[in-house]
Amino acid sequence: MSASTTGVQTDALFIAMVLLCGGMALLLAGIIVFFAVRYRAGSSANRERPPSHANGLEAAWTLLPLLLFLGVFAWAAWVYVGQRQPPADALPVYVTGKQWMWKLQHPGGRREINELHVPLGQPVRLVMTSEDAIHSFYVPAFRVKQDVLPGRYSYLWFTATRLGDFRLFCAEYCGSEHSAMVGRVVVMQPADYARWLQAGPAEPGLAERGARLYREHGCSGCHDAGSIVRAPSLDNIFGRTVHLQDGRERRADETYLRDAMLLPAQDIVAGYAPQMPTYAGQLSEEDIQALIAFLSQPRATP
Ligand code: CUA
Known part of the structure; x- marks a missing residue:
């Protein structure tokens, strides 16, 4: 039995497809057997009169299955698109895959290894990356699975619908201890x-640590109002649309902010000089999350 809203949708789709495809296969096999028997060699079936009015019938058996x-397809696409778009109020949790464990970071400060506590009935959005190989975050009971890649973020969201413990697996071969990279998701009352x-x-909290890093790495020296170097303001940056020099637009989500720190040269903000240095190698995954x-x-800015 599934334990998330995604699971309910996925299971309904799966059962419908099995019934539909199974029904079609039985129907076709039945028709083949029926005609094979009826028109077997030596049978007395009438072969004289070829059908003359079969166009409607042929159109029907083509169009109806189509x-x-x-x-x-439309139903599955709707479910899939919904699974790619987390609700705006989803609770973010950072996930870092590492040979061979899952590191979970709640924005409030609490950290976990191989265990993820989540509230019942509330959308949870995972922002995931890897420190080494490609892993895959897989919770069978929630019917969710997503690759976790080094050097970028991938996302996953779910809303748990049942209390209890659910198994968490790594579903991408990632080295000798891959099979031991397991954990559990604990669904609790809010x-x-x-x-x-x-x-x-x-x-x-994560944001507090981020504020400290922001000062220590000198971000405030360029990005805050009144600084000598003129850099884009980062006030309420999250979720905004950023216009870039080359005409592209990017939404300032986790992936954008991460790229801006590590690969600043690829996204020069329109109207600003390309002078931000890269912080690749200076920031750990935890630092970037913070x-x-x-x-x-x-x-x-005050
Ligand atoms: Cu991590 Cu397999």
């Missing part, structure tokens, strides 16, 4: 989840 299967978040060791958490908070 429409039926196009309908399945109130229990809130208590669990508070109960962790007193660590600074900076993004800081930048995605509502913020205004």
